[in-house]
Amino acid sequence: MSLIKISGLKKSFQGTEVIKGLDFTLEKEKCIALLGPNGAGKTTILRILSGLMKPTEGDITFTEAKKGEDIRDFIGYLPQFPVFYDWMSGLEFLSYVGKLAGLTGKEAKERSLELLELVGIIDAKNRKTAKYSGGMKQRLGIAQALIHRPKLIMLDEPVSALDPIGRREVLDLLEELRKETTILFSTHILSDAEEVCDEILFLHNGKIVESGTMTDLRERHQQAKIDLFFRGKAEKYANFLSNHELTQSVRIEGNKVSVFVKDVSLARRAFLQAIAEQNWPLEKFEVSSMTLEDVFMKVVGK
């Protein structure tokens, strides 16, 4: 069942086209990651879907919304940098937003306490939001997005601003939430997307360059790969590897060289031989499958 349908979506700012024609459908009760480098247009897409920006062209259809119904009823949105009334306490803000979304005073308060508990800031419920730390603001932001039990929650970089522990907790929370609602979240952290999401949309320069489930993507981009880890910089060895007849392409990251090869078993023998002969300071030799990062690099053409 589809929840939202987007067709021919375009957005320009002062003549510059930022979103260049998007078509995609979000399925119900799935978790979808919007993945892309900085400036790919992730935030813009989320803002358009939440109604904060108007598309220059294209249609967004909510399958369940009747004609004339306010789509904001179905959506919970967390911006990248959530802001609150700093003179309100966390509990006050949540109750306020809950009442605005149509809950009665009592319901709003109960729901707020429930959510504060869920996101783990119940102890700070009566503290002014001005005194909240970055992580607490992020959590309060998630709570306010959930207050009216929306069908779709959209989170803009929900974990980028958090420390490792906070990140872990929010990811676990998302894992929990995906049982009830559809989640669309943007990130540039590949492992987060890989961990919680069923589906991934790769965005690059305002276009979807690749999409599908993790398994789909792996199959489609399957390519034999050998990772070599050196002691010290890997550049000086890369030259030999990239000129090798079995090599298709090479990527260097610090002390690691990833070599995409035509035939793994032949390449393994050839490389190991070369390493032994030339006495390279090798630390680790790994025949591996493609990670999301490899797919990402491949589709954005780097």
Added chain:
Amino acid sequence: MSQWMTLLQKEILEMWRNFKWIWVPITFILLGVKEPLSSYYLPQILDAVGGLPEGAVIKLPTPTAAEVLITGLGQYTTLGVLIIVLTTMGIISGERKSGVAAMILVKPVSFQSFVSAKWAGSVLLMWFSFFIGYLSTWYYTGLLFDWIPFIQFLQSFFFYALWLTVILTVTIFFSSSFVNSGMAGFLSLVVVIVLSLVSSTLSNWLEWSPAQLTNYANEVLLDNGIPEDTLPASLIAAVFINVLLSLSVFIFRKKELAQ
């Protein structure tokens, strides 16, 4: 309706937390009592300060109660207006700039309620402050000079407050049109000054201008009855307020909440 009340309650609570409910009324009271006190005590003040040559006699005509009230009201068209503009200019633009407006308006909140609740909150604060400020002018004038009938006080209060509401609505309009509060405040003052200047220089042609309401309030205090142009001027003020509010909503809706 209940959503609108929620929005209004938030405005009132916010003005309480940032002490607007305290300092605006106090400022208006200070503005209000200044005139009767200084008119009454001027001779004594001059005496006490001294500096006049021996034997100099200054004769100051004692102003009438109506004159004192009129000069007192005059304070509100200058300093009072400034306070109204300064306290209102950031009311929408500030929330948009900080991004909190976007947090609220991704919820199913009507733009019209959002703007009109802010307007209503500011109007409440302004009417309350002006009422107790002007009431203290009336009270001290009564004590020190003469008692002006309370009904005349109420009538003049109402006409003046209507004009101040026009000014407040102009400020809200600019606040919803610009993200920069300073710009909104500046433009509001320009509009108010131009409106008042044009209305007073061309008073024969612009008898129905809302800015004339201040003059009609003075006529009431001078015991001349309510001038017949008061009704059309009040109606035009009401229409002007409504049109400006609708325009504010329209512009605010058209603008994108995120840059």
